[in-house]
Amino acid sequence: MNRKINLKSLLSAPGRTLEQKLALFAWLNLGIVESLTKRLLTPEDAVIIFFNGDNCIFVQRTLKEENAQEIMSRGVQLVDLFAALPRKRAHQELQKELKRMRALSLGILEQKRLVA
Secondary structure (H helix, E strand, O other): OOOOOOHHHHHOOOOOOHHHHHHHHHHHHHHHHHHHHOOOOOHHHHHHHOOOHHHHHHHHHHHOOHHHHHHHHHHHOHHHHHHHOOHHHHHHHHHHHHHHHHHHHHHHHHHHHHHO
């Protein structure tokens, strides 16, 4: 897959509330995390497709939610694990990062469920 997911165009449908945008963001992130876990995506692909600069800026400026911003911050750094660490250790750290990103996404969904 080489197409970028543009969060701004995807989440900014007229009438969509901030809560809906955050929930959709969390669901999308869960899909990306699962794809990384199953090795359907490489960290490099995930950065190009989802954790790119445009999406990071959208999350920071529009969603303005701490967990969402942390997810994006962790996502953009996934490739760096393989540049900085031996391969085996990088894979271990990748799994830790994916677990944390999954938990953050579920946290967003839980918050939105409690608000609803």
